[in-house]
Amino acid sequence: MANKKPVVVLTRKLPDAIETRMMELFDARLNTDDHVMSQAELSEAVCVAEVLVPTVTDRIDARVLAHANPACKLIASFGTGYDHIDLASARQRGITVTSTPGVLTEDTADMTLALILAVARRLTEGNRLVKTGQWQGWSPTAMLGHRIWGKRLGIVGMGRIGQAVARRARGFGLSIHYHKRNRLPAVVEHELEATYWESLDQMLARMDVISVNCPHTPATYHLLSARRLKLVPPHAYIVNTSRGEVIDETALTRLLREGRIAGVGLDVYEHEPAVNPKLLELDNAVLLPHMGSATLEGRIDMGEKVIINIKTFADGHAPPDRVIEGF
């Protein structure tokens, strides 16, 4: 990249401290009203950008990338997941792609535990009861949820976030089980006191709580398919803070409505921001608006990572958080 400041296009509004620093370092073009860019706007953005900073709300597909300025050589995504970017097209065009791994692990794991507790202990129902003035006072049989202490937690995908969930869950007395393509080293399994299940089907059939913590890839699309969801015991809860596409949302909704799954805690959806309308009607579905990593600290850390990736790249070095290299 030449000596002048690179043109960096931000598709969404980022925290003030990050935008200020980006304006000092780069020729940064901001999205001040934070609207979600259309595909046409994204195409225009890559046409002027030397570096594009997209987020999960942008679909950077082959058609968008076809408009890329030949000088556009870096997509420095603001987020850990990169399933919104067509990596094959980026690679073909010699565009390097980076993400922001590591800095939202703990926040997302916190939210996973929050969802497990919220579903099992009916937090949102209780909150609604009080706020709508319908609470008539304590009763021995009111608002009964289920204990999580002593139950089995099955983690689907045991990467950084899955392991952070496991560490927390042990503190809540859950026994840890996991399924992952590649088994963890024995020393890590030992530290987490985690039991490995090579067969996802077998694990799902024996858990009390299931947490989805794997990324969305072609291999994990509908990993929790209608067939697999039917293996889940009717008393079990499912939480997902990863990507909606990993679960067949239509099948999940149907099984919930039929009482064949006890409850769900979802932070992500298959077609977000759209949510299956039938889910909205269910008391046993705790639904959050993709806020697993939404802490100010986390967003600033993510922004710092984006800046480091761009700066390193602009200075002629390999950026640290490469998903693919375009050179």
Ligand code: 8YV
């Ligand atoms: C981010 C996420 O906030 O990083 C991810 O993969 O799912 C979110 O928590 C979002 O991706 C920002 O682009």
